Amino acid sequence: MIQVFFDGKEFNQKQAPDFKQISEEISKSRQEILKLNLEDIIGLINNFSQNILRNHETVKIEGIAFLSQWARKSNIESLIEINFEDKKILSDYYEKNGKLLIAQPKGIIGHWIAGNVVTLGLFSLLQSLLMKNSNILRIPLESIPTMVSLLKVLRDSEFNGIKGSALLSSTYLIYFTKEEKNINDELSMLCDARIIWGGEEAIKAISDSPKKETCEDILFGPKYSFSIIDKDMVNDSVSLSKNMNRLVYDIIFSEQNSCTSPQVMICECSYPELEKVALEIKKSFENLPEKYKKTDISSFQASSIIKIRTKYALEGKKMLKSEGNDWTILLDNNLCLEEPIKSRTIFLKSCDDLTNILKLITPKIQTIGYAFKDKNKLIELSKKLNLSGVSRIVALGQMNFYDLPWDGKMLLARLINFNSLKVSQEE
């Protein structure tokens, strides 16, 4: 049974046996979003970006400040610019090499949203709305309350006398269990594009389900991220302190459940010097403002932390840790990428030369967060890292900032069809 939490109009929870009625409703209501012009949509999203910080419910959501910043007009316009040569193509014919090109919405976009970042669904949805698509979002149950409160703010946003409800008129928020394969298949068959965010198992299960021949898949699958710091930065105590504080903010976001979360930090220094870096990280963990203190942990996560701490202790490896299972810093000089423990656990590794990390790179590396004094060295190394498949290289503190391209993809351009008209000069 499909649990519907938002049907384009109401937030009353109801059930639907299949997608027949949902599909019919979308066909009818779709005209509303098609009538909106790009500037109005950008304006509505911009208004939403301000309102979520004023709303007493949404302002408490983890990552809301970043979502607000991301949804601002200036950022949305820069996202459009990076995807399209001229945004005119999104509204009207645009002449290029003797052809008239126009970007048209794909149609119905199915979003399979992972549960690791509660605001993830919004990033996916807003880009799809920007391209005037209809949307069905399958959201994990634990993210539903967050998504509902955010969509309520979007529905009530206004720009130029236009209400956000027009923007959301053909958007559905639903849930069904992963065991309900028939429902999943039905949704899949309805989509003109499928955006799938998730782990290996989820990506495989959903991408294997039947789809239209014309359906485009946009997969954001399992990825791994880590950080690096060059020797000049290690030796500059002021910069080191500042950067380790930034690293800690990258670590605490989503309790390291994101593909952008640093799990390992590789330092260009000797093994004894690692302790200096570890102490800075410890200081930052201890000085976190009260609102960022860990208040909960799953037993599984706690058990993983206890085990890795014991392993390091038995082997006589260095470690800094909180009293309970709050944070853990594990030190060694074995240059490798470790299986994530998450929940504020960072592996700290020393290496003589950061170019040695090239051998660790696979196409599964999403983000590398850096702290470099020598920017030329950074650019040289980055060229090789990008060539090896690293999607993003950003300064520490920005690892979890959602941006385009993401996983090497320009999402907006994937959510439209480039259609054309060639006007014949002959009579």
Added chain:
Amino acid sequence: MDKDEKINELITKDQFTLSAEDKEKQLFPIILEQLKNQTNNNYLKNFYESIFPIQNIKRLSDIPPIPVSMFKNYELRLCPESEVVRVLTSSGTTAQMKSKIFLDKKTAFRQTKALMNILKSHLGNQRKPMVIIDTEKVNMPGNDSISARGAAIRGLLTFAQETVYILDGTDPDLKLNLDKLIGFLEKYKDQEIVFFGFTYIIWEFFYKQLLSLGKSFKLKAKVIHSGGWKKLESKKVSKEIFNKNVSEIIGNSSEDIHDMYGMVEQVGVVFIDCEHGNKHVPNFADVIIRDPLTMEEVNIGKQGIIEIISVLPESYPGQATITEDLGLLMGIDDCKCGRKGKYFRFLSRIKESETRGCGDTFSGRRE
């Protein structure tokens, strides 16, 4: 009294008589002495120095527990190799590696004696005719190593007047030998019988086979089962369903079906449900239910990770082991059954959260 004499007294006297406060007073000095002896092992020396130095330990809950999974990865032996009389191994059904627990004569003796005394509290002083719902092969080690299933059966055998194994075949094709069972029950028709087996095996190869044969009994009997609920959970068989259905087949009361919680890393310390469904801790051991975030002991009514404290082992570091199980602290010193000390309930194995995302795992993803 020296340490060994104190331990011996704790094991041999009547169990479940110490209040939580008295237990702390009696166990702490013994365990502290045992911990100091462990630092001859380099792994453990490192461990205590790094996690919580022994000189700072002021109470039982200060002792840094060793996760049971570490016995899979490290050879944590505290006696000379020549003194090892038996190596216990975990079942290893869900993990590729098995725990290896090294027993010397002293530890093995204590464990046997301790188990006997716990069972006495639940089964009475007399040895009883015992039906083992398993195959005899499980208790026939090829060498000095023995599985957890075999070790549990072996532990109970010391309490048996006579024993019969009622399953034939080899895992997973076990078959009930009904004639053998009926013959044994006939022989001891006037006595109380004790049935023992692993929970899943009792359900699958005893209860279901008797059910399909349309056979049931009317017995004066107690059933003790262990091994956990993992396999039955997937079949939607709860403890209540298990107790009801098995007792209907045997013809006793569901109060006579006792779940026994224990592990190969803590042989000798088993927790059997009392008539009020609570698990009690014997005098020579303790349980600490820890809050997953703070690692502090939880208050009554709260759940957490189960840790077991024991004075029994000296050939391996089992003084404080933290399990991968969740428990609920039910109370202290005041269970209606009259047993003293802390009492708790086993809730489940610790499971991985289903909230997974794009930052899942690294292994298996390298191309």
